[in-house]
Amino acid sequence: MFFSFQKNLLPLPQFLFVNFFVKRLLIVVIILALATGSITAQNRFVTRGAEPGEFYLTDLWYGVYNPVYPAYYDTLKSAIYRLTENGKKLTIQYAANYFSDPETTITIPYILADATTGTLYSKCFYSKNDYPHTSLWVSFDYGKNWTFREENIGQRNYYAANVEGVTYRGDYGIVYRSIDYGHFFLF
Numbered sequence: 001m002f003f004s005f006q007k008n009l010l011p012l013p014q015f016l017f018v019n020f021f022v023k024r025l026l027i028v029v030i031i032l033a034l035a036t037g038s039i040t041a042q043n044r045f046v047t048r049g050a051e052p053g054e055f056y057l058t059d060l061w062y063g064v065y066n067p068v069y070p071a072y073y074d075t076l077k078s079a080i081y082r083l084t085e086n087g088k089k090l091t092i093q094y095a096a097n098y099f100s101d102p103e104t105t106i107t108i109p110y111i112l113a114d115a116t117t118g119t120l121y122s123k124c125f126y127s128k129n130d131y132p133h134t135s136l137w138v139s140f141d142y143g144k145n146w147t148f149r150e151e152n153i154g155q156r157n158y159y160a161a162n163v164e165g166v167t168y169r170g171d172y173g174i175v176y177r178s179i180d181y182g183h184f185f186l187f
Contacts, residue, residue: 045057045058045059045109045110045111046058046111047111047112047113047120048113049082049084049113049117049142050113050114050115050116050117050118050119051084051117053084053085053086053087054082054083054084055082055083055087056080056081056082056083056093056111056113056120056143057080057081057083058078058079058080058081058108058109058110058111058122059078059079059081060076060077060078060079060098061077061078061079061092061095062075062076062077063075063076063077064076075097076097076098076099077095077096077097077098078095078096078098078107078108078109079092079093079094079095079096079108080092080093080094080095080108080111080120080143081093082142082143093142093143093144094106094108094139094143094144094145094146096108106122106124106135106137106146106148107124108122108124109122109123109124109125110122110123110124111143112158112159112160112167113160114160114164114165114166114167114181115161115162115163115164115166116140116164116165116181118139118140118141118142119138119139119140119164119165119181120138120139120142120143121136121137121138121139121158121160121167121182122136122137122138122139122146123135123136123137123156123157123158124137125155131153131154132153132154132155133151133152133153133154134151134152134154134155134156134158135148135149135150135151135152136148136149136150136151136158136167136169136182137149138181138182140181149181149182149183150182150185152171154171154172156169156170156171157169157170158170158182165178165179165180165181166178166179167181167182167185169185174187
């Protein structure tokens with residue numbers, strides 16, 4: 001017996017026939033979601049390095065619990081990992097106590113890479129005197145040693161350009177530029 005495909009077709013569901021206005025609204029929502037993702041792309045735990053196949057990752061290294069109830073971390077180490085050869089080789093570049101003083105020890109929550117080989121930036125958010133603070137640190141030796149650059153009251157955003165030594169700081173709608181590895185920022 002011969003069956004015709006045209007006779008056996010099911011009617012399309014009504015939700016497939018979307019209003020023109022809803023299609024436009026959906027496109028705007030998708031564009032906004034993509035734009036928001038690109039704006040926050042500099043708040044990373046992973047960044048590329050200046051050399052081909054080089055990546056940096058920040059995360060917790062290990063933690064030691066206090067055995068007494070209630071359990072809490074007695075020691076918690078954060079670290080910077082450097083991956084080279086497209087991830088084949090992994091080294092720990094820097095490790096610090098997560099609970100240390102943020103003014104003297106960097107805890108590396110966010111990492112940014114410069115176009116200069118071995119140069120990294122880290123921005124840290126913390127609370128001091130019941131106010132949010134942001135600090136910028138820079139490393140010129142692949143993340144092994146860090147130099148404090150600046151501290152700001154409030155949360156500031158830092159962005160690393162793909163140009164040697166160029167860094168941007170966003171302050172509530174105003175963008176400042178540094179051409180000397182974050183040492184001075186100009187409007």
